Amino acid sequence: MTALHHLRANAVILSVADEQPRVMTLPGTSALPAGDLVDDQDATLELALRRLVREQAGIDLGYVEQLYTFGDQARSPTGRTISIAYLALVDAGLAPAGREAAWLDCYQLFPWEDWRSGKPEIIDQELVPALERWVGDSALRRERVDITFGLSGSPWDGARVLDRYELLYEVGLVAEKGVDSGETVAGQVGVAMVSDHRRMVATGLSRIRGKLSYRPVIFELLSETFTLHQLQRVVEALAGVRLHKPNFRRLVERGGLVEGTGVAEQKTGGRPAELFRFRREVLRERPAPGVGLPSAR
Template identity: 30%
Template structure:
């Protein structure tokens, strides 16, 4: 932009507009796919559950804003978490304050990490997707739904489900995670055969301990990018 362009620029000629980031942080808890939510303490939608989010600062990149919200609002200060950009939501009336475009990110985290965030955070709750007890603020129900569809669609060709598991896991654990994401039961022999043939996992020769089941063999993820 030239100096002449700057002199001709009139900010009042353009409608007000802002950009936010919203985080969809998911885990599997007791066989259910859950999402981290936060109860809003300011209008609009004061007292209503929403995804952790915030405005992007004038000198801030989208990734920087997402990392800041992850730390300041989602309770992951000092921890590194993988975030994938999901989609941009820009319906004109999605926010009653002004025209606000939201760039949504989503991540998969082990249940223990999300539980720690809920315990340490202000107004944070972990809610199963299958049992949403109340409507969410803004268009966040749609954002969560799209993140879930993205997750289901990637299960067959990417090893991202391993982000929800500890470093060592059983085939039973792996199947439980897939079933929680898909919302349906899977055929045990067929699932195990597919996972063993995928090249994503390798046996460790170790067996689980302190279990109500017959001790099963432990596996680890060997797929590149499988542990996020």
């Protein structure tokens, strides 16, 4: 009656260090922290995940949300594997590294997602030609590629990280496809991860890019106090775009998202900067407080 299902939990743990978004992996692997959900010692799935990460990586997670449940993998004789993926955000200052945890640069996984120094070359040099071949004269494929990669006059939508990964997967441009199907295609892009872990990271990046503009999640990645410059750099790292400094300052200050502490940070490389902190009251004042990226509408 009830079949055996292999149930796993996976953790996409993100932080930003040195202006790079990065995801936690198990040292020496390209695998996310993950484990079987074998018993019922935890009251909730989220608590099970927290325990799992504590045991595997020695870190107590703060912000955690459920990401997505993946169940489409190749089947095993004992039944389908179901993976419940969670997204966690940690302050780079508190994030461990070394024997227990390693960190992988997200833009090594998705080089086409970092537009901070302009349009990534890989798009026009490698992705577009391959995508064009795949499109052929299919109008459906044409529309999908245009929307997903912002071609033919469509705008680039930073939050479509997952759509882009999935399209590249279908086209055969990412290594996992070759691994899965046994065949290898020339010109694969980005660093691969085991199983469908890169898809999970793409899901996480999509989620947080979308959420930046309507929830103050960004402060989960920063210490208690920070300069506006640091805040801006972290937002830029995640969003993958450069922002206009004077306007960014006003948006977060006038938006009531932060408040000055009166204390100044000295080691800025220039004039000392005031330290700010997240202004919690904003949650009571505005329905959807976030940092507001260009074309968030």
